[in-house]
Amino acid sequence: MNDRLPIDLLVSALLRRANDAGGMAMVLAKGDSQAGSILLILNDKGRFSGMLEQGRDLDGRIALVSAGPPDTALPDEVTSYWQRRRARDPDLWVIDLDIPSAQRFAAETIAQH
Template structure:
């Protein structure tokens, strides 16, 4: 059974703070479900957007794990905002979490898959 999105996001925020970073929930979606998008901001102003990975990327041995894939890396803030507005129009239950992971690579905080 998959944990609720609310619990997943709460655990993510705590994990980031424990690693010495900072996280804030920019938009709360549905408590039980909803896609999670993570904006990872770097110290030099660069930003990367991570969204839900396609269903084909899930491991059969861990079907409940949430995975993320890079969507827009290095884009300016306006491009990320436009992309997130589009996602929110498509699914109003989305969650948006903004992260400054500090010295910890984002890949150590969320499971990232690339294709």
């Protein structure tokens, strides 16, 4: 039996927590509800601050790793990156997260499960 929570539950929790904290989270692309992974586009007050992707650490625990273009990327570069990733991995969920301390917020929600 797999101890991993379904991805759609993690996404729902992330959306709900962001809303409750006064931020915003939006699903840009839905992936597989059970076996997909998550790519997060991080923003703070509409300003792009980086990307994180769900992965595993050396001990097999869920972790968030840096992905995509640098935090100085233009919006078109960010969109192009996630669309290329999604074309190669249709199971990938893409979430746009706009909340202060987005990286910490995402880690608290996703990496803790």
